[in-house]
Amino acid sequence: MAQTLFDKIWDAHVVKSFGDLSVVYIDKHLIHEVTSPQAFDELTARGLPLFRKDQMLATADHNVPTRNQHLPIEEPLSRSQVNKLTENCEKFDVELYGLGHERQGIVHVIGPELGLTQPGMTIVCGDSHTSTHGAFGAIAFGIGTSQVAQVMASQCLLISKPKRMRIIVDGELHRGVTAKDLPLYIISKLGTGGATGYFVEYAGSAIRGLSMEGRMTLCNMSIEMGARGGMIAPDETTFAYVEGRPYAPQGERWEQALAYWRTLYSEPDATFDSEYHFDAQDIYPMITYGTNPGMGIALNGLIPTEVSSSEAVSFQNSLKYMGFAPGESLLGKEINYVFIGSCTNSRIEDLRTVASYVKGKHKAQNVEAIIVPGSKQVEQQAIAEGLDKVLAEAGFELREPGCSACLAMNEDKIPAGAYCVSTSNRNFEGRQGPGARTLLASPLVAAITAVEGRIVDITQYLN
């Protein structure tokens, strides 16, 4: 039977099958401070060694402060968790790009930028946004801590094969529509559980046209429609991005890799368990109004008035929490914070987009604008390009790398009741701090909102 991209990579990693379950080999295992300590303890309790420690990489990202990273972490619990990661990595001899290291950053930003993420791989991490790495044509997905321990102990997982879904977006994107608008649009159509049980392949001319950064933004949010992961067949854009990065194969091995990677695509007559087609021309710059990522509308759209009866309670609770009403437009709403960062949108391309728009302008007085780069390397690149100065002159605060206000585990929290236009991936109640009200949008929408101080139809602000 003609194989999909997913099938090809899955089959190449099955060690053994037992009924519906397979022992699936994992090429790369990324870990961070929040979901690894109990897994290391599990190994210690059972007297088990790490099976393949060289296939692991650790970084500290979720808990780290974004100011004064050269000083010890002030918050005692965060400090203890980050220290625990360092201790475990020393004890088990795992490579760690910890706080202060030139390669430190959000785990899903550093994997790709170091060339560790490559087509055809299986990649896991105790973090649901591991789907980001699927942008390279890899099977990448988030796992729980018990599974982290399983991969540590065996470099494998015992899992069943998900169903395959393909989402095709064809056509040319409108001006002002960027990669982030694609998942916000798609999830608004499919819902937050619309792809549960599936692994998604994104295809079509609008997807092909995205940069690697854009593809990562799209695959990153696959989990927000319930998918195990998302992926895009590798092509010349992918190969050009990977080539020459520190962990990328070199010389003859590069040629071998390339020859294999060129076989990684869904065969023309391969079939999917589910398929969706979208027209790029139907997509406009998006924003969310509610408390899950599926509650999104075009900036100049209206909050729905009707939902299914089973969703009625969630919908009412959600609008009450956000302080919005059914049928309302968001245009003109004042905003208190703009957060540009997270594994969804903190790469150099995102910072360039923001800097290019705000150059020579200034943020509105009622807005606090924070930019948190995804990694030390992104931060250094931004400084090398002079973006730090452009941002500072526009009143944006460029911080040090980490997950920051995406999930507010560190001190970067949005106060209760305040509105934040955020380039992150989740607008759940309290996600950015207890009572915080999050509106998800692209970096371009976030930049324009910061300058205007309120939600606007951005198409009128583009040159």
Added chain:
Amino acid sequence: MEKFQILRTTAIPLPIENIDTDQIIPARFLKATSREGFGENLFRDWRYTSEGTPKADFALNNARYGGQILLAGKNFGCGSSREHAAWALYDAGFKAVISSYFADIFRGNALNTGLLPLQVSDEVLQRLLDQVEQNPQTELVVNLPEQTLTVPAWGESIHFDLDPYKKECLINGYDDIDFLVNQKEAIAAYETTRAWAY
């Protein structure tokens, strides 16, 4: 992991759809490095005010309701992969969650924690919610070996699906680590046969 065989208990209704793991256990409580104690902050921001006073209108604070089963709306456990969500429910005394749909990662995490994610149809879920809201003393019986959910008040038993391997694990308190470590020879042999190794 503790063994799970037969559970006879009342249930607490939470008829809200798309309950995400940030609600089950907010990120700011994920800083512990052990598995214990997460139950204290289960549904923290729904259960308590910012001053820490219990919110009377939340089901877990309502004296009418009690038991070891949570009855929750569709797409339970979406969002973050934090296994801490399953730990928090288990630590707070829940042994099963009944919903008409579970997010994938949560389902796996629950099974690895010894917490049964029991999926029923939308219709059955609604009937269960109505029943428990009307009569909080309603007992539910989960028989894992038989894969049945029985509501004695209805005189009715409902079959539920579960992967046979995962069922054996829950019944016996086994986990995947033992299984996978026993596959080491096959795994090492696989490594030598790979056409393209990273």
